[in-house]
Amino acid sequence: MSLRILEPGALALVQDLGRPGWASLGVSPSGALDRAALRLGNRLLGDDEGAAGLELLLGGFSARFETETWFAVTGADGQLELDGRSVDPHLAVHAPAGATLRIGPPRHGMRHYLAVRGGVDAHPVLGSRSRDTLAALGPEPLRAGDVLPFGATRGAVPALDFVPLSAPTAGPIELRAHRGPRSDWFTAAAVDAFHDTQWILSAESSRVGARLDPPAAGRHSAPLLERRIAAELPSEPMVAGSVQVSPDGRPTVLLADHPVTGGYPVIAVVADASLDLLAQARPGQPVTFRRA
DSSP, X not given: OEEEEEEOOSEEEEEOSOOTTXXXXXXXXXXXXXXXXXXXXXXXXXXXXXXXXXXXXXXXXXXXXXXXXXXXXXXXXXXXXXXXXXXXXXXXXXXXXXOEEEEEEEEEEEEEEXXXXXXXXXXXXXXXXXXXXXXXXXXXXXXXXXXXXXXXXXXXXXXXXXXXXXXXXXXXXXXEEEEOTTGGGBOHHHHHHHHHSOEEEOTTOOSSEEEEEOOGGGTTSSOSSOBSOOSXXXXXXXXXXEEEEOTTXXXXXXXXXXXXXXXXXXXXXXXXXXXXXXXXXXXTOEEEEEEO
16 A cells, blocks of 8 residues: 655655654654644554654645555644545545545644554654654655555554544644753743743744744844853753753744754753644744743
């Protein structure tokens, strides 16, 4: 069983739940940014929740099923068509051989996840089929003409006709954040400002990190996050969710493809359960941090 890519869209990547445990070799975990969406797609098909699927940025994707199979699309909210007929997200859908799936630009959110019965059987690297965009590990970004084989199936496709899920929010996003290991490098006023400010997600964000701008009125003023200690910080270990603050006072939340070390002080660490929200956040969307 296989899928032929016709149009990959802005960025189409093979992703599973990542490759944790390799930080000592300089390898970040990587994996799907919206892990809940990938897990849901796999569960809808009766697959292991960590099976590899496709992470599709901003839609514009189309592919042809070379053999009949089942699939599910989760994550962002957008138009889905199978041979020109609308199909529902968050449900298992049967595709006959030769059928073409098209995923339009999302109305809400940023990333769709396409799960296929049996999972995408790409070549694993260090135990994962995920693409790490920073280290260039794992399967290459998909191109038109690529053919992706599927893995073996087991069990039956669950009988479901409705999954109650809301579309990703277009409003403010609230993230739970723990005190960071270098919060004492900042003034007390800066720590309060970090939690009290409604930050704006920058268009410079990627799978490596979500960069945040201060509100428009403060973008060209002195940094909101003023440091108490101005010394250079030697590189130290980083984890997903670490909020580094660059010299201009702008915070960046490190995401799945983050570097494993960094030299900017970490003012906070976003709770793991909140990180999936950033996978679907759009540039310009407000982001606030609540003390965990």
